[in-house]
Amino acid sequence: MRLLARTKQWGELPALEAQYSGLVDRLKAIEAQEPLDESQSARKYRLLSRIIADHDEICSFVMPQLATLEDALKSLERQHRLHKAYGQADEAPL
Numbered sequence: 001m002r003l004l005a006r007t008k009q010w011g012e013l014p015a016l017e018a019q020y021s022g023l024v025d026r027l028k029a030i031e032a033q034e035p036l037d038e039s040q041s042a043r044k045y046r047l048l049s050r051i052i053a054d055h056d057e058i059c060s061f062v063m064p065q066l067a068t069l070e071d072a073l074k075s076l077e078r079q080h081r082l083h084k085a086y087g088q089a090d091e092a093p094l
Contacts, residue, residue: 001016
């Protein structure tokens with residue numbers, strides 16, 4: 001996911017996010033049934049630290065894109081309201 005975010009392959013991220021969420025859910029279910037020993041728990045926390053760091057990096061790429069998308073949507077909404085209020089210039093009678 002981090003590589004996809006770095007290379008701005010936004011379309012690929014949702015599928016990987018869904019896979020990631022599914023794996024997290026499976027791991028939670030497994031841990032609820034079978035507690036981790038000390039070494040497994042230590043590994044879990046190392047992996048969680050890495051996941052958090054990766055998440056932060058992904059957010060640093062995604063958040064500006066989301067802001068740009070939000071700005072574009074606001075612009076389209078303003079255009080739509082203006083069109084609805086005043087119509088298109090080419091619709092004006094001659």
